[in-house]
Amino acid sequence: MWAQCQQILRDNLSQSAYQTWFAPVVALQCENDVLVLQVKSQFIVEYIEDNYLDLLSRVLRKVFGPTIQLEYRIMVAGGMIDVPSEPLREPVARPRSEVYTPHQEIDNAWDSQLNPQYTFDNFVKGEPNKLARAAAIEIAKNPGKTLFNPLFLFGGSGVGKTHLAYAIGNEVERLDPNARVLYVAANTFKLQFQDAVSHNQVPDFLMFYQSVDVLIVDDIQYFSDLKGTQDTFFQIFNYLQQSHKQLILTSDRSPMELQGIQDRLLSRFKWGLAAEITRPDYPLRRDILLYRIKKDGIKLSDEIIDYVASNVSDNVRDLEGVLASLLAYSTLTDSPINMALTETVVGRLVQLHPKTYLPADIIAAVCHCMKVSNQVITAKTRLKEAVKARNIVMYLIKKFTDSSLSEIGKYVHRDHATVAHSLNTIEAQMSYDAVLRQEVATIERQLGR
Numbered sequence: 001m002w003a004q005c006q007q008i009l010r011d012n013l014s015q016s017a018y019q020t021w022f023a024p025v026v027a028l029q030c031e032n033d034v035l036v037l038q039v040k041s042q043f044i045v046e047y048i049e050d051n052y053l054d055l056l057s058r059v060l061r062k063v064f065g066p067t068i069q070l071e072y073r074i075m076v077a078g079g080m081i082d083v084p085s086e087p088l089r090e091p092v093a094r095p096r097s098e099v100y101t102p103h104q105e106i107d108n109a110w111d112s113q114l115n116p117q118y119t120f121d122n123f124v125k126g127e128p129n130k131l132a133r134a135a136a137i138e139i140a141k142n143p144g145k146t147l148f149n150p151l152f153l154f155g156g157s158g159v160g161k162t163h164l165a166y167a168i169g170n171e172v173e174r175l176d177p178n179a180r181v182l183y184v185a186a187n188t189f190k191l192q193f194q195d196a197v198s199h200n201q202v203p204d205f206l207m208f209y210q211s212v213d214v215l216i217v218d219d220i221q222y223f224s225d226l227k228g229t230q231d232t233f234f235q236i237f238n239y240l241q242q243s244h245k246q247l248i249l250t251s252d253r254s255p256m257e258l259q260g261i262q263d264r265l266l267s268r269f270k271w272g273l274a275a276e277i278t279r280p281d282y283p284l285r286r287d288i289l290l291y292r293i294k295k296d297g298i299k300l301s302d303e304i305i306d307y308v309a310s311n312v313s314d315n316v317r318d319l320e321g322v323l324a325s326l327l328a329y330s331t332l333t334d335s336p337i338n339m340a341l342t343e344t345v346v347g348r349l350v351q352l353h354p355k356t357y358l359p360a361d362i363i364a365a366v367c368h369c370m371k372v373s374n375q376v377i378t379a380k381t382r383l384k385e386a387v388k389a390r391n392i393v394m395y396l397i398k399k400f401t402d403s404s405l406s407e408i409g410k411y412v413h414r415d416h417a418t419v420a421h422s423l424n425t426i427e428a429q430m431s432y433d434a435v436l437r438q439e440v441a442t443i444e445r446q447l448g449r
């Protein structure tokens, strides 16, 4: 049952948060409605209680039942001590109307599926998110009544799209507790729809989604190539838009670059505002670090702050991961956060996502591993092996360099639409084809040397 809880926690947290705080927790026993979790230190207990108690209690109550209580067993120098958790809180219940039941429903109230931790207050302002943030604030004050409908937020991974979308939803709820806000990941929407089809419940599904005041669909690129899902979403979109309800969509690329999405949907995505969040620049990275440090009461020297802000440049999620690791290491080893530790932690991350390879090196590694000549990468040939090598080249250039789609196109002599299409194809393939993943991993190791 704890494994089930961990699965839900994993779905609701960033990977680094999950890995740092919940992955290592072991369930020891559950007797008389008291669950005992083994945790490595008092610090981790405090961190979990301060930051995740709401989420944890919702999850535990869902899986173990509403009367479950929690204790932590902590390893200390001389042995173990048991500490009771804060009482697990009852979520605020609101009246339930004709609600379509999502899979992860936790209690009987209208559940917006919003994560309450992500708000405007803790979203740090900066040049890369200026427009998106300003539009989001306007929308939250007047959902459905601004020109920004839909709001289409796009940008790379970990730049704050989901955070901003949640912030809008949370603010709308704060201003109007009766508003029906709903957050749904595009993948979840797809699964719910497929489920509704197989149970002959499509009308209920439509009715449920059409009853929402603010609909947030996260990572809409996952609707790619799903005709039934897109048709249904099109109906919902039109209905909500005509009733002046607010739509908020996020995507990892602009509407222009989305592949496999029907034109009628794409053109609607452009009706409102498409706002890009770009990668955090140095001032924003620094401001985010300073904000976190202040909030968590961590002591870090200026030198360390500058080192992290300079070296962890890709996205905000990585920045947070580094901070969490620094904290965890320093508590577990009972040593201060110094430069040596920082370099190790940052170095590990940079090794995980090296962004420094040259496209030429990538092409060489792919051709070497796949035993094809370098010419096939730019050639017109559509032979299977050539197409595959070319797709992997594009995939790795995107992963390991800052190249735009058009720049990638130059290396393979293709236009940016073709690159976008190929990337879609290979990314989808990577998600189910273990052999391909192996091959790509081999090439990445080759690159590393």
Ligand code: ADP
Binding pocket: 014, 118, 122, 123, 124, 125, 129, 155, 156, 157, 158, 159, 160, 161, 162, 163, 164, 288, 316, 317, 320
């Ligand atoms: P995306 O959806 O774009 O992949 P997220 O919204 O999940 O990214 O953001 C990744 C992490 O970075 C989250 O924990 C989020 O709170 C944090 N984050 C991103 N941008 C900011 C910001 N401007 N201020 C504070 N935290 C941020």
Ligand code: MG
Binding pocket: 158, 161, 162, 163, 218, 219
């Ligand atoms: Mg996201």
